[in-house]
Amino acid sequence: MVTNTERVRKLKLGRTTLWWCGLAAALILLAVAVTIVWVGLPPRVVLMTSGAPGSDYEALAERYQNILKRSGVELRLLPSAGGVENLQRLNDAKAGVAVGFAQGGLTNGVKSPDLTSLGTMFFEPLWFFTRVPIVGSLRESLRGKRVSIGEPGSGTRALSVQFLALNGLGPNSADLRSLTTAQAAEALLRGDIDAAAMAASWESPTVHRLLESAEVDLVSFVRADAYVALSPFFSKLRLPAGVGNLETNRPPADANLVAAKTSLIVRRDLHPAIQYLLLEAAAEIHSAPNIFQPSGRFPAAERDDLPLSENAQQFYKTGRPFPQRHLPFWLAVFVSRLLLTLIPAAAVAYPLLNAEPALRRWHLRRQVLPLYEELRLIEADLERPRRGANGDALVRLQRWEERANQLRVPLEFVPVLYSLLTRGALLRERTASANFEATAARREFRLPNESKESN
Numbered sequence: 001m002v003t004n005t006e007r008v009r010k011l012k013l014g015r016t017t018l019w020w021c022g023l024a025a026a027l028i029l030l031a032v033a034v035t036i037v038w039v040g041l042p043p044r045v046v047l048m049t050s051g052a053p054g055s056d057y058e059a060l061a062e063r064y065q066n067i068l069k070r071s072g073v074e075l076r077l078l079p080s081a082g083g084v085e086n087l088q089r090l091n092d093a094k095a096g097v098a099v100g101f102a103q104g105g106l107t108n109g110v111k112s113p114d115l116t117s118l119g120t121m122f123f124e125p126l127w128f129f130t131r132v133p134i135v136g137s138l139r140e141s142l143r144g145k146r147v148s149i150g151e152p153g154s155g156t157r158a159l160s161v162q163f164l165a166l167n168g169l170g171p172n173s174a175d176l177r178s179l180t181t182a183q184a185a186e187a188l189l190r191g192d193i194d195a196a197a198m199a200a201s202w203e204s205p206t207v208h209r210l211l212e213s214a215e216v217d218l219v220s221f222v223r224a225d226a227y228v229a230l231s232p233f234f235s236k237l238r239l240p241a242g243v244g245n246l247e248t249n250r251p252p253a254d255a256n257l258v259a260a261k262t263s264l265i266v267r268r269d270l271h272p273a274i275q276y277l278l279l280e281a282a283a284e285i286h287s288a289p290n291i292f293q294p295s296g297r298f299p300a301a302e303r304d305d306l307p308l309s310e311n312a313q314q315f316y317k318t319g320r321p322f323p324q325r326h327l328p329f330w331l332a333v334f335v336s337r338l339l340l341t342l343i344p345a346a347a348v349a350y351p352l353l354n355a356e357p358a359l360r361r362w363h364l365r366r367q368v369l370p371l372y373e374e375l376r377l378i379e380a381d382l383e384r385p386r387r388g389a390n391g392d393a394l395v396r397l398q399r400w401e402e403r404a405n406q407l408r409v410p411l412e413f414v415p416v417l418y419s420l421l422t423r424g425a426l427l428r429e430r431t432a433s434a435n436f437e438a439t440a441a442r443r444e445f446r447l448p449n450e451s452k453e454s455n
Helices: 004-009 016-039 056-069 083-091 138-142 155-166 181-190 205-212 224-230 272-286 310-318 322-326 329-383 389-406 411-454
Strands: 045-049 074-078 099-103 115-130 146-148 175-177 195-199 234-239 255-267
Touching: 045 056, 045 083, 056 074, 056 099, 056 272, 083 099, 083 115, 083 155, 083 255, 099 155, 115 155, 115 205, 115 234, 115 272, 115 310, 146 181, 155 195, 155 224, 155 255, 181 195, 181 205, 224 234, 224 255, 255 272, 272 310, 329 389, 329 411, 389 411
Parallel strands: 045 074, 045 099, 146 175, 146 195
Antiparallel strands: 099 255, 115 195, 115 255, 234 255
């Protein structure tokens, strides 16, 4: 005879807990896979629009190129005329360009909805050198003169046109020439032109060459505050006398300058990891002090023309992400993506795991309560003194036990099922005993009759 203990040992114990854990793990893995497909891995090749050959932008882009190379990312440089052409390329999704420099005042969020800024990187003054004396207003002093305002597509040209327009100078007022910064410097020193405007950083060799020369003079903008008030993207800077050449005292007096802030612009869809690499390079390149900025002034979390990238905002608040500070770049990218997906996945999995006990109890009730109710009905039928009721009830009880033995429940709920099986076994044994006694009693009552018949 098979005991209840043996029946319970033969039960296929439920694996509800393992099922829920597997579901949570599957959700996490699915979130990781979806994020990797959606965000993607960082590109190994990034195209940067730089600047004219020999320009500040080209020199800076080469420094970025060397820094990104340390992390296994190739930064390919595409020469350009300057900030305006850089923005044109960045706005063109088909151009494939992802990053470039541009001065403030050249675009805005409406004109460039697909672009975002990694912050301002340095001051780029608008230098104005001339061979003719400036007496009174610029308009009268430069009327009819040969003036270089930069080549088309350059930031120099765009800023010069705005600056000269504020002074009432246009194509009909002066002979405006389209020369690069280097060409303008050579032409000015030879006397081929009378004045030249150029947007360039303090580190520009061309600017230093012109500052040292006794052949040309740097124009000091007496009304620099007015220019800043009328064009908020301009900043006022002061150049000390003699900073170009102390021996010859060039320039001979302090000069007021107006300057745009140059930003590092990227496309919004540029991978976050590449943005962080560019920001790290920017901190290494632009944080050093110079005549116009103290140490750490740049890069800066300043919104100039375009909104600041979310990654840049995070970088300026907390620095590099923790994985990138302690792991190689590509491993750090993977860990960062993994953490980014695990957090929301855990937020989904945690409530599921917390709800799992309640769901198990509900599932148990759904499985066990019908068994309990059926057993109660069988027991009630067995207690009724009806002819043939015991036989039918015993058949139903046997079928009930078979279903109960095949029922899968979690391990912690085995005692509940065991209790039901024990009750069913006791009911069956009690019924079998009652049947035996009833049969014996019938035999006793039949014996006298049978003996009479035999006589």
